[in-house]
Amino acid sequence: MKYTEAKQELIQAWGNLGSSWGLNKTMGQIHALLMISPKPLSTEDIMEELSISRGNANMNIRALMDWGIVSKVALPGERKEYFKSEKDIWALARQVARERRKRELEPILKVLKEVNEAQTDSSDESKEFKKVVKELKNFAEKSDNLLETFIKAEESWFWNTVLKMMK
Amino acid sequence: MKYTEAKQELIQAWGNLGSSWGLNKTMGQIHALLMISPKPLSTEDIMEELSISRGNANMNIRALMDWGIVSKVALPGERKEYFKSEKDIWALARQVARERRKRELEPILKVLKEVNEAQTDSSDESKEFKKVVKELKNFAEKSDNLLETFIKAEESWFWNTVLKMMK
DNA sequence: CTAAACTTTCAATACTTTCTGAAAGTTTAT
DNA sequence: ATAAACTTTCAGAAAGTATTGAAAGTTTAG
Numbered sequence: 113m114k115y116t117e118a119k120q121e122l123i124q125a126w127g128n129l130g131s132s133w134g135l136n137k138t139m140g141q142i143h144a145l146l147m148i149s150p151k152p153l154s155t156e157d158i159m160e161e162l163s164i165s166r167g168n169a170n171m172n173i174r175a176l177m178d179w180g181i182v183s184k185v186a187l188p189g190e191r192k193e194y195f196k197s198e199k200d201i202w203a204l205a206r207q208v209a210r211e212r213r214k215r216e217l218e219p220i221l222k223v224l225k226e227v228n229e230a231q232t233d234s235s236d237e238s239k240e241f242k243k244v245v246k247e248l249k250n251f252a253e254k255s256d257n258l259l260e261t262f263i264k265a266e267e268s269w270f271w272n273t274v275l276k277m278m279k
Numbered sequence: 280m281k282y283t284e285a286k287q288e289l290i291q292a293w294g295n296l297g298s299s300w301g302l303n304k305t306m307g308q309i310h311a312l313l314m315i316s317p318k319p320l321s322t323e324d325i326m327e328e329l330s331i332s333r334g335n336a337n338m339n340i341r342a343l344m345d346w347g348i349v350s351k352v353a354l355p356g357e358r359k360e361y362f363k364s365e366k367d368i369w370a371l372a373r374q375v376a377r378e379r380r381k382r383e384l385e386p387i388l389k390v391l392k393e394v395n396e397a398q399t400d401s402s403d404e405s406k407e408f409k410k411v412v413k414e415l416k417n418f419a420e421k422s423d424n425l426l427e428t429f430i431k432a433e434e435s436w437f438w439n440t441v442l443k444m445m446k
Numbered sequence: 447c448t449a450a451a452c453t454t455t456c457a458a459t460a461c462t463t464t465c466t467g468a469a470a471g472t473t474t475a476t
Numbered sequence: 477a478t479a480a481a482c483t484t485t486c487a488g489a490a491a492g493t494a495t496t497g498a499a500a501g502t503t504t505a506g
Contacts, residue, residue, distance in 0.1 A: 115405045118397035122412065125390040132383045134299055136494070150407040155453080165496045170454065172494095191451065191504070199411070201418045216299045223292040230285035238282045240317040244366070245289065251368045254438075261445050271421075273444050278428050303464070322483080332466045337484065339464095358474070358481065447506105454501070462493070471484070476477100 119148065123162075134212060135179070138164060138172045143181065143197055152185040152194035180207050202267045213259050221256060224249040286315065290329075301379060302346070305331060305339045310348065310364055319352040319361035347374050369434045380426050388423060391416040 113121075123144045130140020141162055146153060153161075159169045173195055176182035181204055185194045198204050228245050232238050262270065280288075290311045297307020308329055313320060320328075326336045340362055343349035348371055352361045365371050395412050399405050429437065 113393065113397045115397055115400060115402075115408060118394040118412075119408060121390055122394050122408075125387055129383060129387050132301060132379075138494075148404075148408045148411050150403045166453085167455075167497065168495050174454090193453080201414050205418070212299075216296060220292055220296050223288055226280065227285040227289050230280045230282055233282060235282075236317045237315075241282065241286060241289075241315045244315045245285075247368050251372070254441075257445055258441055274421075274425055277440050278424055305464080333483085334467065334485075335465050341484090360483080450503105450505085452501105452503075455499085456497100457499105458496085460493100460495070462491105464489105464491070466489075467486100469485085471482105473480105473482075475480085 122148065133208065134215065135175075136172070138162070138168060139176055139179075142169070142172055143176060146182060146195060146197035147199060149196075152187065152196040154192045154194050156192075158195075179211050206263050206265075209259055210263050213256065213263070217252065217256055217259065221249075221252050224252055289315065300375065301382065302342075303339070305329070305335060306343055306346075309336070309339055310343060313349060313362060313364035314366060316363075319354065319363040321359045321361050323359075325362075346378050373430050373432075376426055377430050380423065380430070384419065384423055384426065388416075388419050391419055 123141050126144035126147075127137040127140040130143070131137055133140075135143070142158055145158060145161055155166065155169050155173065158164075158173070159166060162169075173182060176197075177184070181198050182195055183198075185196050187194050198207065224245060228242075228249055230242075230245075232242050290308050293311035293314075294304040294307040297310070298304050300307075302310070309325055312325060312328055322333065322336050322340065325331075325340070326333060329336075340349060343364075344351070347365075349362055349364050352363050354361050365374065391412060395409075395416050397409075397412075399409050
């Protein structure tokens with residue numbers, strides 16, 4: 113396989129992965145492109161490489177910046193804005209974890225806490241509900257703590273511990 | 280908050296969470312309903328509780344069974360099929376991890392391995408590409424191992440280790 | 447200030463996914 | 477065998493999401 117094919121395949125695959133990770137296809141593709149590029153790219157570069165419109169490029173670059181995994185670069189003597197991606201895969205993973213925690217875990221935790229306060233009447237349904245909610249809440253809280261630890265962890269410390277777990 | 284409100288809110292929230300977890304809203308809602316129900320429910324029960332069509336109910340129950348988190352129950356003396364959900368939250372988490380590994384991690388790993396074999400020419404682009412792919416592949420493999428460990432782990436052992444990690 | 451260079455917005459459109467409901471298929475009881 | 481009870485399928489409708497491209501907005505150079 114040649115470099116250009118390989119590049120296309122990776123961009124494509126990263127786009128698909130994006131869709132299962134709360135990004136969308138285009139966000140994933142732009143991110144892949146920036147990750148493998150040795151130098152920052154402009155909106156036009158991205159439009160051209162991925163054959164997408166200006167509006168699409170602009171919106172998705174913005175969304176990637178909201179996620180905190182892409183940032184602007186000012187190139188000296190250039191008027192255009194250029195963009196680069198976080199390349200340290202660990203920093204990237206932590207950033208994604210941070211965002212997903214905020215977007216997914218926090219809302220459900222809030223609901224579980226609320227709902228855990230609900231009055232129980234004496235029906236079977238109501239008792240089972242209470243029991244399940246308690247377990248879910250407990251699990252969600254543990255997950256939240258674990259995630260927090262991961263987000264704050266230094267790479268080596270984390271891997272050392274994880275590697276121990278995996279023998 | 281009363282039980283019936285609380286129930287609706289939980290079902291709603293679990294539906295939203297489903298969407299970020301590779302299920303869809305209805306799958307999430309059906310799953311929530313089955314989780315909190317003290318007894319198995321029929322397709323009709325589900326249709327009624329969630330106000331959805333027969334086709335929709337059928338397809339999404341099926342999808343949940345494919346994921347391995349919902350199963351059929353035959354009630355003695357009843358002709359209808361009833362369904363129940365896995366209620367052990369740990370078993371549930373492991374099952375979801377297993378499916379997502381298969382659906383997300385395996386495909387990207389395959390691509391990374393393929394693409395890692397690509398020929399490098401002497402250009403900057405090509406060298407950077409190779410370097411990034413190597414790092415991604417390494418990370419993906421480590422994640423795969425970690426996930427495998429989790430999937431196979433006994434609850435207490437896993438939590439003991441994790442709790443140590445979290446001090 | 448003005449014009450060129452560049453970025454952002456957004457209404458219209460294209461595309462994708464989900465849902466419905468009725469028809470077809472299957473199973474069970476008699 | 478047949479009819480009632482139940483399940484599955486699937487084409488079309490509805491809802492949701494992504495994309496375009498042109499117009500509006502902003503910044504910079506001179």
